[in-house]
Amino acid sequence: MALLEVEDLDVRFYTEGGVVQAVDDLSYTLDRGERLGIVGESGAGKTVTALAVLDLLDDPGRIEGGSIRFDGEEIVGASPERLRRLRGGEIGMVFQDPETALNPVYTVGEQVAEAVRVHTDREGEAAHDRAVALLDRVGIPDPATRATQYPHEFSGGMAQRVVVAMALAGDPDLLIADEPTTGLDVTIEAQLLDLLDDLAADDLAVQLVSHDLGVVAGFCDRVLVMYAGQAVERASVGDLFYHPRHPYTAGLLSAIPRIGDDRDRLATIPGTTPDLASPPPGCRFHPRCPYAEDACTKRDPPLVGVDSEVRRTSESGAGEAGNGKARRASESGADASDHQAACLAYVDDADFDGDLDFFVEVAGDEDDAEADS
Structure with missing residues (x-):
């Protein structure tokens, strides 16, 4: 049994301009100790999905269907008391902007200690000592002194570490990190x-x-690619970066800058994400897809298993984000059923005649080959 099981999740926002289908029929799982990256453009539904897991959707957002099970327990429709124990306890969350996540009028030590008091049996001095220990765990120097300081006295990177410490206060089994590296320079990000x-x-x-594919490549085990509220591809990091199976994923990868790249301009995906109050019929990506056929405008493609064989080629570029963990994962192999894509090209009874002929080059392959020879 997976630690987190999301099945057929539907999230809607009821606005004056119409009903926004922010998340549509989304399913995924996450095992203990696993690292899952959820990527896509702004508006893809990544953050809404994370907030839905903790039932933190603001009005007019609602979970309209589906199931979210944590450690086997259904949490959609759970009582407010149960959700309070879950948030910050068994599930911790690191929000994107530490400046809004931290209260400017309380010391950081008090804010971490408050989370400790809420989610553990520690009180008073014991809660304070635990808060200092958590600040030390996340790498804040001289934690006892820094605990007495206020958020404005911390840099962006250090403030984000405080938010991580708060998320760890209840000793969670799952940590949801929403764009934790946004706004940080590359050194602090690392x-x-x-x-x-x-x-x-x-x-x-x-x-x-995250929207940063390089971060996901270096940190995660598996990746879920979202577009317009739907999952369009799901795979191990190695399979996704070496052999993307959905045109949208290939477009994202082609836009990654590479060291030594001789292109004058980075590749872009034409068009914009659709209005989710009135999404296009059929495949939601078809208005922007270079491989779209008439069938794509009529049928919403299911997420189906595809061949997971990793293809290494030098014909086009996805960038060095495929190095490191991506290469190790691909070389170890993966179950074909673990690589899925939502495209009619992989549906047997679909009226789709063309071929998806995109390829991926991973920087460093030539160096590896020379080292092996």
Whole structure:
């Protein structure tokens, strides 16, 4: 049994402009100790999915269908008391902007200690000592002194570490991180990812929401690609970066800048994401897809299993984001059923005649080949 099981999740926002289908029929699982990356453009439904897991959707957003099970327990429709114990207890969340996640009028030590008091049996000095220990765990120097300081006295990276400490206060089994590296310079970003990597080594499951494919490639085990509220591809990191099976994923990868790239302009995906109050019929990506056929305008493609064989080629570029963990994962192999894509090209009874002929080059392959020879 997976730690987190999301099945057929539907989230709607009821606005004056219409009903926005923010998340549509989404399913995925997350095991203990696993690292799942959820990627896609702004408006894809990544953050809404994360908020739905904790029932933190603001009005007019509602979960209209589906199931969310945590450790076998259904949490859609759970009581407010149960949800309070779950949030920050068994499931911790790191929000995107630490400046809004932290209260400017309380010291950071008091804010972490408050989370400790709510989710554990520690009170008073014991809660304070635990807060200092958590600040030390997330790499804040001189934690006892820094605990007495206020959020404005912390840099962006250090403030984000405080938010991580708060999320860990209840000793959670699952950590949901929503764009945790946004606004951080690359050095601080690397330090924060190293911290999350150390935490995940302690059997903590991590759901990482990000638009940065390089971050996902270096940190995650599996990737879920979302477009317009739907899952369009799901695979191991190695399969996704070496051999994407959905045109949208290939478009995202082609836009990654590479060291030594001789292109004058980065590749882009034409058009914009659709209005989810009136999404296009059929495949939601078809207005932007270079491979779209008439059938794509009429039928919504299901997420189906595809061949997971990794193809290494030098004909086109996805960038060096496929290095490291992506290469190790691909070389270890993967079950074909673990690689799924929502495209009519893989549906046997679909009236789709063309071929998807995109390829991926991963930087470093030539160096590896020379080293092996």
